[in-house]
Amino acid sequence: MSIPEEDLTCPVCCDIFKDPVLLACSHSFCRICLKRCWDTGLRECPVCRKRASKSNPPSNLALKNVCEAHLQVRRQSSVQVEDEMNCNLHGEKLKLFCLVDKQPICVVCQSSKLHKTHDCSPIEEALLDCKDELTLSLKSLQDKLDNLKKINRTSADMLKYIKTQTLEAQKMIKSQFEQLHQVLYHEESVRLAAVKKEEEQKLAGMKDKIKELSAEVLSLTETISVIQEELKEEDLVLLKNFKATQDRSESMVLGSDNMSGLLIDVTKHLCNLKYQVWEKIQDHVDYTPVTLDPNTAHPCLILSEDLTSLHYSKQPSCCPDNPERFHMSAEVVGMTALSSGSHHWVVETGNNHDWLLGVASLSVSRNAEIPARPENGFWTLCFRDGEFRAMTSPPTPLTVSRTPKQVKVQLDYNKGLVSFLDPADSTLIYAFTDTFKEPLIPYFYTQSSHPLRIMPEKVLVTTLRQ
Known part of the structure; x- marks a missing residue:
């Protein structure tokens, strides 16, 4: 676990501790920094001003070891950075930037076959140009990110809106079909009622016809009986009654044998039924040549x-x-x-x-x-x-x-x-x-x-x- 560098810094010289000593108040200082402070004034802690009991405070060995390890890591990092600033092939300092291969090179690399024909610029100029390009790229990527975030927000809004649209569309479809159903139900009722009404009319007519037929049958039966009785009479009596009997026979006019038009006019009710209903529906349907989106x-x-x-x-x-x-x-x-x-x-x-x-x-x-x-x-x-x-x-x-x-x-x-x-x-x-x-x-x-x-x-x- 690394210790922050500020915890390894002397409060007097503000540098990494060198031969740190520990006072009774728990504050640590470089030995030489503490000596300088004490040489110019009272023997007290430069931080909390508490008087020191010892003129030669003990060394803080634990802190010293940590500081030396930290300085060792820093030196190694410095050497590594120095190595990174030199060419891996020639060991020379990287002073140029190849504009073709987009990489830093040394003066020896520039003379080599690999880069001899390539345009190069000083590392300082290339650094400014590359920073400008990266800044532009960063801006472009940031714009893309902002746009993607915007699209993401829009997508979330659209997800909710799609559900709302679905419910509203379903509501409108149900409403309009309900209107059509009402028209169809009404038309169905009217046409069923028309059939029923004709049935009642035809049944009433048929009953009248049957009643008329019964009366004619009775009258005709009586006439037949009269003629049969006359045929049994004496000759002179038959001749006397002949004219009256003949007139009665000839006066029998049958008018109830015409049976046409008594059935239901099915064709009237069923002819192009769907088409006729469709024509009626048009009175309840609007058509607009343009629908808004x-x-x-x-x-x-x-x-x-x-x-x-x-x-x-x-x-x-x-x-x-x-x-x-x-x-x-x-x-x-x-x-x-x-x-x-x-x-x-x-x-x-x-x-x-x-x-x-x-x-x-x-x-x-x-x-x-x-x-x-x-x-x-x-x-x-x-x-x-x-x-x-x-x-x-x-x-x-x-x-x-x-x-x-x-x-x-x-x-x-x-x-x-x-x-x-x-x-x-x-x-x-x-x-x-x-x-x-x-x-x-x-x-x-x-x-x-x-x-x-x-x-x-x-x-x-x-x-x-x-």
Whole structure:
């Protein structure tokens, strides 16, 4: 176990003890240092000022041995350092630094074949350069470490957030399926009730028909009996009653033998049943052409549960610092990238007076606040301070006859056209023409507490006939 060097230091000369002596007060000093102190004054301890009882204090042999061992280790270390400063091959002092092999060499090494063609610099200059390089490397490694720590913290946040997302998504799925179940249950009840009602109607009709048949059977039986009795009468009597009997026979008109339409109209209830129910469900289902991607939303943007509307909040939400998220500005994009064809969506702006709408390139920066202009990968319309501006370079002020409550964004990717219209009368507000080099995504920005809402569209069902 090593002893700290300060415990082996004389309080007078502040050096390692030489021939240490021990006073009665337990303080130790070099013999010569103590003698000098006593020669100039009273015979007392230089530390605690306690008077010494002996003029020739005893040697502290244990301390002396420890100090000598410590000095021996120090001398050996000094020799080792000296050896390390000399060339292992030539024994000469290392005065140069080979810039090719990145190692210190002596003047003999520089003249050897191994280093003769190599650039070298004095050891002092090389030391400064190497320290600068190591400082830069240290800074780079420290930055990497800080970044890894940040990623580690973000990973922990994302782990918690994933669980929250899972619970919220499951809750929404259950809620929406519950709504669909209610529609299906209601439609099932209505159709079962319709079958039951028709059953009651057909059974009542059948009972009336059976009652009518029974009356006709009774009347017909009576007529047959009358004719049979007439046939048994005397000839003259039969002839006298013939006309009346014949009229009664001919007056028997049977109207209850028509049995059509008495069964349940099964086809009416089962024909394309699933398709008809599906058509009914559409009245309870909204379809929006654009759905917001919550993983890209700035923390100050609040999205609706169905991911179709957004508004600004001064109180940021707790969300992880993932790479897809906009970190500098209150922005969010749609979840689907568009790389061909024509697309459109209508956004209800309502009372929101601070927004940007349009499309953005898939690769736009999420960590920097940059102008939403074409050269930066944005094609947008801006409404702020009561004025419309097309975000060109520089922005183009626009004049409109009225402030629309809705804005239609229309993209024709193949033609390189992004248009903004008032859907109330299809009036064109502005159109960008460009050549798109990568997929585009619907883009939204606002710093207003009033929501921007993507409007649902009517779903049309067509049947292909062959």
